Amino acid sequence: MLQYVLNVRQSQLNEARNVVRIYRTNLFKAWKLIGRHVLIYAPRGEEDTGYQGLAEVVDVHPDPDHPNFIRVEIGAILRFSVTLTPKMLYDAGDINDAPFYTYSHAIRAAPSFEVTRIAALEPLFEHRPSGWHEDTSSRAVEGAAPKRALSNKIIRSRILRFQMLQHYGPSCVFTLLELPSLDGLHFAVQQGHLWPLEYGGPDVLQNILPMSGDVNWLWDNGLISLKNDGTPLVASGASQQVLGLLRNCTRIRFPKDPRAWPQVEYLERHRDMVFEKNRAEARLAFQRLNR
CATH class of the missing domain: 3.10.590.10 (ph1033 like domains)
Structure with a gap:
């Protein structure tokens, strides 16, 4: 190695x-x-x-x-x-x-x-420190495949997060809150998927926005969404707490590089199949789409 x-x-x-x-x-x-x-x-x-x-x-x-x-x-x-x-x-x-x-x-x-x-x-x-020389016997190589796949998945996730922070910064695009760790290396912001992964959405830069944990939950549960121009949408049945959480957001800022912008198709998927729907309804909508 x-x-x-x-x-x-x-x-x-x-x-x-x-x-x-x-x-x-x-x-x-x-x-x-x-x-x-x-x-x-x-x-x-x-x-x-x-x-x-x-x-x-x-x-x-x-x-x-x-x-x-x-x-x-x-x-x-x-x-x-x-x-x-x-x-x-x-x-x-x-x-x-x-x-x-x-x-x-x-x-x-x-x-x-x-x-x-x-x-x-x-x-x-x-x-033999961990992660240094690897056993190259056939049994070890065979057993290492799942571990390598998991490692590659983690690395891809880290790269995607790096790209997200590079283009958008470490603040939630909806609340504008920035919550860094004491060393300034880590941030509470999550990779919020426009077209949720659980419904078949891709894990790519054009399908993510930096969201706080609360906002990510609201997004996945259909309480908020976005117009194509970045104007936030709030479900008609949303509580005052949800409205208060988004009070400072009139339109999210997209990156300078248009190649990193959210893909319109992913925003439309969310508005059509997740927004103002409960999880069961959203799941059914995507099942019908994939038939």
Whole structure:
């Protein structure tokens, strides 16, 4: 299994030391590493240059203050007993022909020779950290398929959420409330599906809007909807609490990029088959559609 390296400079770390800020050009590489352990490397110019340990890539977030950067969230770093420099990995007679700038890339594939040497020199690898080397026996590969499918599903969901936050921001489009975690990495907003997933709606950017948990429930239960121009609709039987929740919303803002706008078909599906209907009626409407 190919292993990867994440370069970490002290200046790129947040105070909690669980977020590394890197250039956005590394976004697709970073997405592929979600849920995997990577080698942590301090590049040239740092006080302690070399391979310092392992950490799991937990998630990738937009950087709202610097659009040319992304924030890579990592778990606690499993520190090596000593920092392993490239020079320590190449014995006399072993040639390191990699150009010096190879070690400056924010995310890079780890040379197989270096991975083998690190595993031989570092006692940490006696316990085989989770997400590192995989068993490639036929039984293990067969059993890994469902796990891999689940992992891919989680990664796709994280990517979709990243795109949603990037285009809309972290506020609920209806209530305009923004509820961040203490570290500013996570937000209470949910991926609200216009054409609900339970009725066969697609899990794509054009079928989601950032909604608070309450608003998402109202949407799925037919109490609110949207016109094609973003004007909110409230069911005739909705309570005053529902009206009060949407009092600040006269029209939601669509992203600057029209490719991210809600697809009209999905809005129409919701208005025709979910809005002002109970769950049983909505389910029946979609069953008839799929016959």
